[in-house]
Amino acid sequence: MLFSEQAKKYGVWLHCGSIYEKAPGDDHPYNCTMVINPSGKLVARYRKAHPFDVVIADGSSVRESDRISPGNELVTMDTGEVGHLGLSICYDMRFGEMYAL
Numbered sequence: 001m002l003f004s005e006q007a008k009k010y011g012v013w014l015h016c017g018s019i020y021e022k023a024p025g026d027d028h029p030y031n032c033t034m035v036i037n038p039s040g041k042l043v044a045r046y047r048k049a050h051p052f053d054v055v056i057a058d059g060s061s062v063r064e065s066d067r068i069s070p071g072n073e074l075v076t077m078d079t080g081e082v083g084h085l086g087l088s089i090c091y092d093m094r095f096g097e098m099y100a101l
Contacts, residue, residue, distance in 0.1 A: 019032055
């Protein structure tokens, strides 16, 4: 609600960064990003598709997939004045096929 109010107050497109969203029926949230238009309406929501999992040379690891649920949908949107945008989060950028639409 705060983001919608600010987008409307300033008349701007607002990209809300990375926000955890409760995943129905799952203990792990989605890592999602949202876009709100200048009238305060949520016009796009993207859920990160590729969790970052890595084993480092010293044997330690990072497993984002142990903490978040992956999304399964590519999201694009047309803003009109700003152009047509595709949404992604962080590690998703390493998967170029997402951008071949």
